[in-house]
Amino acid sequence: MAQSPVGESFAKRLIVYHLPLFFFLLFALFPFYWMLVTSIKSTHETYNREVNPYVPVACAQTIAGQARSLSFNGSALMENCFYHWRTLLRDTLFLRWLRNTLFVAIVSTLISLFAGVTSAYALARLRFRGAGAFGLLIFITYLVPPTLLFIPLSDVIGNLPLFHRNLLNSPWALIVAYPTFLVPFCVWLLTGYFRTIPKELEEAAMIDGATRIQAMIRIVLPLAVPGLLSAAMFAFTLSANEFLYALVFIYDNANKTVPVGVVSELIKGDVFYWGELMSGALLGSVPVALIYSFFVEHYVAGMTGAVKG
């Protein structure tokens, strides 16, 4: 970009550029700092209005003391810093919720990726009557929010004729529901990706005797691996973040996902287990954040690609 910082005075750069950016960073990161600090404070400190809430005193003193004397005392550290983390992992069903979340996210991602790849390939490559209308339908579905559908969808999933038992309250209810927003997303992302792969490669393979399906599986899919990976990552994080369907479709504590479990089981009536809540919020956020930050450039590229048409 032509806006070169050269020639601007330091004071001007500070006011126009560094200070605003600093406040944006503060604004974005403070809640995460707050999660961390609250999760490593003792309950006594958390509920004391006189001490400075910004610093976890007991934990900081423990760490400073151990660093000064160069002696590592794991149990003191555990009691003063990671008490709530231990409670969360040992005395609640957090790990169970994590397993449920992973299971639901992985299976619904695989289903959505399959349906997404086939449709995206057809939309990007094949000319057939109704393709335009179908593309439009998928685009509209992409924009339909879950809050519009959750009431009838819980009825529909509770009465599926193909299954002998009620799917509600099992991970399968979510595995059936999540593709409704994941498939349109995958189709949208992958159609754009397939269009960037030159048609000539498949045509050459087909002239050499490959069928269209062989060309698709052997030529196009290997070239589309980066697109498939980013679609999979986004589908995975979208399903790991989902809240409303998981809240409505699952009732048993043991079958919940992380977002619903943390919100509904660590708040009992008027009693908030703040240390455990914050540990859960932090531990539930970190994996998703890590995955996302690696792939966000792809998302942006896909988005601008879609805009440029």
Place this chain on the structure above:
Amino acid sequence: MSKELRAADLAADRPRVAGNFALSLLERPDVLGYLLMLPAAFIIFFFVAYPFGWGVWMSLTNKQVGMAWSQVKFIGLQNYVDLVTTDGVFWITAWNSFVYTGIATLIKWILGIWLAVLLNRMIRFQRVIRAAVLLPWIVPTVLSTIAFLWIFDPDFSVINWTLRRFYSWMGWGYVRGPLWLGDPTLALASVTFVNIWRGTPFYAISFLAGLQTISPDLYEAAAIDGATGWQRFWHVTLPGIKPITVVVLVFSIIVTFSDFQIVYVLTRGGPANSTHLFATYAYQVAMIGSRLGLGAAVSLFMFPVLALVIIYQLIYLRREQA
């Protein structure tokens, strides 16, 4: 050599395919196309289109949780009429939804452009700062909203602690600090604030992508013509990111208008039902109050607004392509 001729030659060269009728059908783009569309079509038909129709039907009945089928009665538009005429919370909910969407979208838009411009000229620590700024949008919303629930706590709010310290340091005496989630107006403002916090990174990262498609030549030409920084922003930057602005705004308006999680975690629609949005009110009526028909009607009130936004987007895209 025409395409048909080539296909015919190929078919003749490959008796394996020509001999197998089913396989040769798969070489036809229409047959293969429909077949490949089938999985997605199945999911969209049974789990989006059908539930939508079912929801419309439910909203025309008196269906409740656990009600026997023989008791479910078709009552026409009664649910809609009740909501509009006698339900005390409905109009507050509708008003809140528009205020929440309007204010949050406007502020996210302004902050998003500002942040994108800042990020665009950054040189040092680029990746780390971008990732940090993106965090609010990336992490599961309910989990970050729990942190805000504690930040807005009536007794232990860190904002109020800081205010108290600031007041006594200035010698202004004692201040308790506001009840962030206890007062209807302030609660709606707090909820809107969290939405802005979560959504700004999405605007910024999308606008950043838009900024990077603007040719540097345009800025140089504007600079040669003597344009000031503001003039360059108005006449080069803003028009340059217009296409992506439309997409981002449409997407964001839909997500904000149909939002559920932030209000559910922070206020559950309280105090005294003053901060409900359509989605949270539908949840309360249908899932807590067990009145499924009425709840379906509440959530369907979102439909006209969503439809208008989607239609606008489709018309805009078509015009751009033409």
